[in-house]
Amino acid sequence: MLTLCVETPTPLHRVPAGFKLGFMLVSAWLIYALDSVWLVLAAFFVVLTAVNFLGPVIRREMVRAIKPLWIMFVIFGGWIAITVSPLPALILVLRLVTLLMIANLVTLTTPLDQMIDVLMTVLRPFEKLGLKTAPIALAIALVIRFVPVLGERTTTLLQAWKARSTKRPFWRIVAPLTISAMDDAEHVSEALRARGGLAGK
Amino acid sequence: MTREKNIAFIALFAALIAALGLIPAINMPWGVPVTAQSLGVMLAGAVLGAKRGFLSVLLFVGLVALGLPLLAGGRGGLGVFASPTAGFVIGFPIAAFFTGLVMEKLSDMDVRLSAGIGAFAGGVVALYICGIFGFWAIMNFSMGNERSIADATFVMSVYIPGDLIKVIATALVTHAIYRARPHYVLTRA
Numbered sequence: 202m203l204t205l206c207v208e209t210p211t212p213l214h215r216v217p218a219g220f221k222l223g224f225m226l227v228s229a230w231l232i233y234a235l236d237s238v239w240l241v242l243a244a245f246f247v248v249l250t251a252v253n254f255l256g257p258v259i260r261r262e263m264v265r266a267i268k269p270l271w272i273m274f275v276i277f278g279g280w281i282a283i284t285v286s287p288l289p290a291l292i293l294v295l296r297l298v299t300l301l302m303i304a305n306l307v308t309l310t311t312p313l314d315q316m317i318d319v320l321m322t323v324l325r326p327f328e329k330l331g332l333k334t335a336p337i338a339l340a341i342a343l344v345i346r347f348v349p350v351l352g353e354r355t356t357t358l359l360q361a362w363k364a365r366s367t368k369r370p371f372w373r374i375v376a377p378l379t380i381s382a383m384d385d386a387e388h389v390s391e392a393l394r395a396r397g398g399l400a401g402k
Numbered sequence: 403m404t405r406e407k408n409i410a411f412i413a414l415f416a417a418l419i420a421a422l423g424l425i426p427a428i429n430m431p432w433g434v435p436v437t438a439q440s441l442g443v444m445l446a447g448a449v450l451g452a453k454r455g456f457l458s459v460l461l462f463v464g465l466v467a468l469g470l471p472l473l474a475g476g477r478g479g480l481g482v483f484a485s486p487t488a489g490f491v492i493g494f495p496i497a498a499f500f501t502g503l504v505m506e507k508l509s510d511m512d513v514r515l516s517a518g519i520g521a522f523a524g525g526v527v528a529l530y531i532c533g534i535f536g537f538w539a540i541m542n543f544s545m546g547n548e549r550s551i552a553d554a555t556f557v558m559s560v561y562i563p564g565d566l567i568k569v570i571a572t573a574l575v576t577h578a579i580y581r582a583r584p585h586y587v588l589t590r591a
Contacts, residue, residue, distance in 0.1 A: 205469045205479045225480065266481055277486060280557065281541075293541070300484040308469045308479030316468040336409050340461055343413035344420075348472065351414075351421035359425065371428055372571035375438060376578035379418060379445060383579075383586045386414035390407035398406045 203348065204313045205266075209258045213310035218319050221307045228303050232296050241292055245299045252302060259309055266305045267298070274298070317341065336399060343389065351382055403588075411588075412454055415446050416462040423474035436564035437474040443494045444525035444572040447501025448517040449579060451589045455498035463494055489536015493529045500524035501572075505589040513580045513590065518573035525572070526565050534558050 213221070228244075235241050252263050274294050282290035317338075324334050355378060362370040393399070419442035427435035447455035462472065471478035473491070482491055501524030508516035538554040580587045 203470060205471050229484070266477070266479065269475060269477065270485055273486060277541075277557070284553075297484065297486065297540070301481045304480035304484045308481065311469065313469055320464075320468065336405070340409050340413040340416075341465065343410065344416045344461060344465055345470070347414055347417035348420045348470070351417050352424055355421045355424045369428060370425065371438065372441065372575055374425065375422065375441060375445070375571065376575045376582075378421065379449070379575065380579055380582055380586070382414045382418040382421075383411065383449075383583065386410040387407070389414070390404060390410040393406040393410065394404060398404070399409070 203345065205262070205308050206312045207258050207262055207309050209256065211255045211259060211310055213255060213306065214312075216310075218311045218315040219322070221311060222319060225303055225307050229300055232300055238288060238292055238295075241295045241299070245295045248299050248302045248306075252306065255306075255310075259306075262309050263302060263305055266309075267301060270301070313345075339399070347382075347385065350385070351378070354378065354381060408454065411450060412458040412461060415442075415450060415455075415458040416465070418442060419446065419459065419462045420470075420472035423472065427474065430560075430564055436567060438568075438571075439474045440494070440497075440525060440529070440565065441568040441571050441575075443498050443529075444501050444521040444568060445575060447498035447503075447524050448505050448520055448572055448576045448589065449587055450498075450502065451506055452499050452502035454588065455502040456495045459498040460495040463491060466491070486537055486540050487533065488540070490529060490533035492536060493532025496532055497524040497529040500528040502589060509590060513587070514573040514577045517576035518569055521569040521572035522566075525569060526562070529565075530555075530558065530562070 232241070232244055235244065252260060274297065278290045278294045281293060321334060321338070324332060324337070328334060355374075358374045358378060359370055362374055419439060422438040422442040425438040427437045429435050443459050446458045449455070450458055466472050466478045466482055467480060469479050473482065482488065501520040503520075504523045505516050505520035508519060511519075534551065534554045537558060538551055541554065576587065580590065585591055
């Protein structure tokens with residue numbers, strides 16, 4: 202699976218992407234404007250309840266997204282609790298986690314094509330200033346196509362390294378991987394030109 | 403260079419940076435993981451040059467924002483930009499830009515040396531300015547009391563030794579590419 206959007210539909214999936222993104226920006230501003238610990242705590246529980254209400258798949262993915270950051274919150278929170286006082290540390294962590302949950306909710310419930318549509322809508326006014334959106338769309342499509350290809354090649358190179366060496370691979374497989382990716386890029390550009398390329402776009 | 407080749411190089415390097423996230427991180431003795439991913443950012447600048455490197459890494463960061471799990475450990479989505487290390491991710495394209503710019507300016511120097519100096523200027527100096535500023539901003543917005551830049555720098559300094567390893571790796575990898583395919587190192591073409 203190459204995108205983070207969950208396939209099990211939730212009510213949030215039906216909300217237009219632009220609306221969700223706008224809501225996210227407003228709520229980010231609001232959460233930083235709240236200065237009482239009770240209001241921040243209330244915002245945190247409202248979002249937490251929303252996550253729970255959206256079902257087990259969303260809950261599981263939310264835990265998966267936030268879990269790797271726990272250590273960071275403990276270190277930063279602990280550091281502020283010791284050097285300043287525990288209350289600001291609690292407010293800091295609550296604000297960050299609340300905002301993180303809202304941002305992840307948008308990502309988990311908005312399919313990639315809708316996100317790309319929003320991006321293209323945002324970029325449209327810049328077309329008048331000379332920005333070309335067709336190459337951007339092509340570049341996005343190429344990345345989505347080649348991430349699995351290069352991912353598989355990385356796995357192959359890692360396995361080949363393991364078969365030869367007891368040391369850990371790091372920079373030594375980066376050079377062959379980069380060269381192979383650039384070889385691919387040459388082939389792709391020739392194939393694009395052979396099919397008419399970007400002429401006039 | 404044709405427009406098609408330009409776009410293919412930019413896009414494939416963005417995909418490469420994602421693939422580098424799959425290489426297992428090496429851990430520093432004090433527990434900070436060093437991933438090959440920001441090595442890819444420095445490499446984009448050193449190999450593609452300032453402008454293409456910047457666009458390539460911007461494409462990578464943009465796709466992370468749109469919801470692709472391209473960061474090391476399968477992270478991605480808008481949540482990345484709400485976390486305390488957001489400044490580093492936002493700083494990635496700027497890091498690639500300065501790496502490429504320095505590398506282009508030092509075109510008479512040995513490839514290894516100029517790539518190393520470029521990677522240090524972009525991937526350490528420029529990146530840490532963005533990262534530390536982002537961290538400091540989040541701290542101040544979140545707590546409402548003044549924390550100094552020095553405090554933020556202190557917390558971030560645990561990552562610096564790992565990034566110095568990547569500066570050396572960028573120099574060696576750029577040199578390896580230059581030997582195998584001289585015309586791929588666009589900062590020297």
